[in-house]
Amino acid sequence: MKRRRLIAGAGALGLAGCAAPLRPPRRAQVVVVGGGFGGATAARYVRLLSQQRIEVVMIEPQAQFIACPGSNAVLGGTRTLDTLTASYDALTGRHGVTWVRDTATAIDAGRRTVTLASGAVIGWDKLVLSPGVALMFDEVQGLREAHDDGRVLQAWKAGPETLALRRQLEAMPDGGVFAIAIPESPYRCPPGPYERACVVAAWLRRAKPRSKLLVLDANADVVSKPALFKAAWRELYPGLVEYRPQHKVIGVDAARGTLRVELQDDVRADVMNVLPPMRAGALAVTSGLANAANRWCRVNFLDFSSTAAKDVHVLGDAVQAAPGMPKSAHMANAHAKVAAAAIVAELSGLAPDPHPMLTNTCYSFVDEASAIHVASVHEYVAAEATFKPVAGAGGVSAQRNEAEGAYADAWARNIRADTLGA
Amino acid sequence: MPLPHPLAAAALLLAVPLAQAAPGADADALQQRALAATCAACHGTDGRPVAGSAIPPLQGRDRDGVLAALVAFRDGSRPSTVMQQIARGYTPAQLARLADYFAAVPQ
Numbered sequence: 001m002k003r004r005r006l007i008a009g010a011g012a013l014g015l016a017g018c019a020a021p022l023r024p025p026r027r028a029q030v031v032v033v034g035g036g037f038g039g040a041t042a043a044r045y046v047r048l049l050s051q052q053r054i055e056v057v058m059i060e061p062q063a064q065f066i067a068c069p070g071s072n073a074v075l076g077g078t079r080t081l082d083t084l085t086a087s088y089d090a091l092t093g094r095h096g097v098t099w100v101r102d103t104a105t106a107i108d109a110g111r112r113t114v115t116l117a118s119g120a121v122i123g124w125d126k127l128v129l130s131p132g133v134a135l136m137f138d139e140v141q142g143l144r145e146a147h148d149d150g151r152v153l154q155a156w157k158a159g160p161e162t163l164a165l166r167r168q169l170e171a172m173p174d175g176g177v178f179a180i181a182i183p184e185s186p187y188r189c190p191p192g193p194y195e196r197a198c199v200v201a202a203w204l205r206r207a208k209p210r211s212k213l214l215v216l217d218a219n220a221d222v223v224s225k226p227a228l229f230k231a232a233w234r235e236l237y238p239g240l241v242e243y244r245p246q247h248k249v250i251g252v253d254a255a256r257g258t259l260r261v262e263l264q265d266d267v268r269a270d271v272m273n274v275l276p277p278m279r280a281g282a283l284a285v286t287s288g289l290a291n292a293a294n295r296w297c298r299v300n301f302l303d304f305s306s307t308a309a310k311d312v313h314v315l316g317d318a319v320q321a322a323p324g325m326p327k328s329a330h331m332a333n334a335h336a337k338v339a340a341a342a343i344v345a346e347l348s349g350l351a352p353d354p355h356p357m358l359t360n361t362c363y364s365f366v367d368e369a370s371a372i373h374v375a376s377v378h379e380y381v382a383a384e385a386t387f388k389p390v391a392g393a394g395g396v397s398a399q400r401n402e403a404e405g406a407y408a409d410a411w412a413r414n415i416r417a418d419t420l421g422a
Numbered sequence: 423m424p425l426p427h428p429l430a431a432a433a434l435l436l437a438v439p440l441a442q443a444a445p446g447a448d449a450d451a452l453q454q455r456a457l458a459a460t461c462a463a464c465h466g467t468d469g470r471p472v473a474g475s476a477i478p479p480l481q482g483r484d485r486d487g488v489l490a491a492l493v494a495f496r497d498g499s500r501p502s503t504v505m506q507q508i509a510r511g512y513t514p515a516q517l518a519r520l521a522d523y524f525a526a527v528p529q
Contacts, residue, residue, distance in 0.1 A: 045459065048467075049452060333463050341456035350449040359460045359511070361504060375504050377511020393511030397503060404503050406476035407464075413472045415463040 024100040024116065027123035028057040030343060031114055033104045033283065035060025035088065037067075037329040037419050038130030038316030041336035043097045044421045046128075049344040052096055057122060059114065061103045064088070065420060068189065069329050069363075070412050071158035075166050076199030077207075078368050084158055090422040107287040109309035126343050129289065129297075129306075130315040130332065131281025132157075133188045139277045140181075141251035141260065151254040152272045156188065168271045169200065174208035179259060179269035181249035182217045183277040186296075188317050188327045191224035191374065193217075193275060195364035198229070201237040202367040213241045214269065216261060218248035224326070225364065225374050225396050232366035232400060249274055280318035292320035301386050303342030303352060304335055313339045324376060324389040326360060333419055334358040356380045358387055363408035371404040372397040457516060458523040469524045485525035492517040 032043045035058055043058040065086045073079035091097045100122070106115040107129070113121050135154055137144040146152035155165040169178060178200060182193045197215050204211045222229050222243070233241040247267075251260030252274055259267045259274070279285065279295040289297045289308050297314040298307040301322055306312040316332030325331060338356040345352050358378040363371045376394035378387040397404060416422070458468070461480060465471055469480030480488060494500035495509035496517065509517065 049455060330463050334460065337456060337459040337462075341452060341459075345449065345452055348448070348452075350452060353449075353453040353456055357457060357460050357512070357516075359463070359508060361464060361508075373504055375507045377508060379511070390511040393507060393509075395507040401503070403476075407503065410471065410475040410477040411464050414466045414475055414477060417472050418462045418467045421467070 024102070024118075024120045024122055025057060025098060026121075028055045028098065029124070029347060030054055030056045030126045030128065031122055031124040032056060032058045032128040032130065033107075033114060034058075034130035034132065034281070034316075035062065035065060035099070036130060036132055036316065036332065037415070038132075038332035038336050039128065040065065040088070040091060041333045041419045042128045042130060042313075042315060042340050044091055044095055044419065045337050045340035046343055047095045047097060048421075049340055050348070054344060054347055055098070056096075057098045057100055057124075058088075058091070059100045059102055059104045059116065059122075060088070061101060061117075063101070065416075066158045067329070067412065067416055068156070068158045068192075069415075071155070071162050072192065072196045072199045073365065074158070074162050075155065075169065075196060076203045076365075076368070077166070078199070078203075081158070081163055086416060086420055086422060088420065091420055095421045104283055107283065107289070107309075107312070109287075109312055112311065125311065125347065127312045128315060128336075128339060128343070129284060129287075129312060129318070130336070131284050131318050133278040133280065133317045133327070134282050134285070135275070136277045136279060139183075140249060140274060142254070143252050143274055143276055146252050146254035147274075149254065152252050152274050154275055155273060156192075156275055165271075165273060169203075172208065172211065172270050175210040176208065176270035177212045177214060177268065178204070178271045179214040179216060179267060179273065181247075181259060181272070181274040182215065182219065182223075183275050184218045184248070185223050186321060186327055187275065187278045189362075190326050190328070191229075191362055191364045194222055194224065194229040195366070196273075197241055197243075198232050198237070198364070198366040199368075201233070201241050205237060205240060209240075211240070213237070214267065215241065215243045216247040216249055216259065216267065217243065217245050219245065221245055224362070225372055228372045228396060228400060229364075229366070232372075236367055278317075280314075284314065284318050289314060290318070296320035302354075302356065302380060302382075303346075304339040305342075313343065315339055322378070322387040325358075325378060325387060326362065326376075328360055328362050330360045330362060330415060331358065333415055334360065354380075354382065361411065363404060363411055365405065365408060366400045369402050369405045370400040371402075371408040372400050373404055373407075454519055454523050458520055461520065461524075468527045470527075480520075480524040481527040482529050483524060485521050488524055489518055489521035492521065 317327040
């Protein structure tokens with residue numbers, strides 16, 4: 001144990017206190033950019049699978065981890081944001097990950113370095129990039145200004161904006177209109193907007209029963225669990241939730257309270273929650289790793305290595321997805337484990353796993369207590385060099401039920417603990 | 423880049439004593455652990471969920487009992503909300519490896 005402690009010396013910094021070290025290390029075997037479900041899981045599992053022998057530096061500017069799954073319940077008033085918030089203490093203390101609290105601003109794949117906003121430069125043997133999504137505010141006319149003014153919120157990255165949107169809903173008069181605008185797929189969390197409609201409607205039904213909730217969907221149909229969501233709207237929220245497919249919001253006028261919809265009449269709303277199109281996080285784009293339409297990152301799925309740069313691995317929502325692969329927290333966690341195992345194997349001189357597997361389960365609440373799921377299992381198919389859903393596996397709930405509400409809560413707590421090593 | 427310590431690869435093994443480790447076994451153990459990690463998002467790392475979890479633990483359970491449950495989920499004879507759909511994604515051999523792994527995780 002003593003020897004292990006010495007090798008994991010970087011972790012000793014974490015044991016000494018919760019804060020990230022003042023001066024970042026000059027290099028590490030593995031540098032992880034991003035401390036969300038993908039990045040934190042990768043950092044934790046490289047440590048775990050290498051028996052703490054491979055040093056890991058994680059770069060993440062946020063002071064704390066805030067989970068997006070569950071954040072719709074904050075809008076619905078059944079959860080507080082602090083129940084979704086966790087520290088990185090276990091990752092640094094128990095697992096010996098060195099956390100550098102800074103923003104990565106540039107990647108030099110040739111020199112194998114990453115540059116931070118502070119100006120510090122960290123060298124690496126393997127870089128893991130898990131940058132999440134960037135919201136393309138400029139794709140919707142007027143949205144950037146309205147968002148910067150705090151009038152039209154996204155609340156798609158859980159945090160202060162989640163609380164701000166909750167305040168807007170609380171201030172909305174009974175009889176008001178709350179509109180959720182959904183971009184064309186792919187976007188982060190396919191069932192998320194529809195769950196948001198359900199749990200906010202559950203609250204409106206009690207608190208402001210004369211109100212209306214409009215779902216303006218750029219897609220031709222509900223993207224995830226369509227029959228189950230539509231049944232919930234029809235049976236639980238008749239006259240409250242109205243779903244409009246093929247309603248692509250292309251402009252906002254916050255002063256007039258209107259949304260401009262492609263090929264449709266303008267829509268008036270008191271509270272507007274506009275989700276713009278999304279793409280891989282900014283660093284993936286500026287570093288040239290977003291080589292699929294300058295939007296998502298192509299990877300070799302056997303180990304999630306970038307097709308644009310050697311020894312750089314990209315995870316999570318930023319990846320140009322394989323067939324049937326959602327942009328979800330669960331999937332990012334699963335990507336991270338495949339990448340971590342491949343990195344540990346390579347740095348240990350072992351053969352890579354020829355047949356990695358991924359699972360995904362996305363639970364969605366449809367009221368305060370009942371939930372529905374969509375699940376899938378994905379296997380690496382060598383002949384096609386991609387992951388494919390295993391035929392005959394996966395599926396959705398038979399119907400909404402409270403047992404899955406309890407499973408959804410357990411899932412949220414277990415995946416967070418798995419990700420952060422808490 | 424190889425690890426600096428000669429025992430580094432051997433240490434990848436979780437449930438097998440270090441002395442038994444051979445290079446092939448190391449890769450195999452790592453793959454088994456990675457396979458088991460596909461269960462961890464719901465059931466907790468190494469099958470240890472958080473306190474009060476409605477999703478049950480897998481760690482330290484009887485190997486044959488876990489395998490029988492997985493096979494029953496897979497063939498549909500055991501009712502479930504999600505586990506039938508998940509178990510059908512794995513081959514019988516993979517389910518056996520999972521049962522082996524979780525039975526061997528130390529308490």
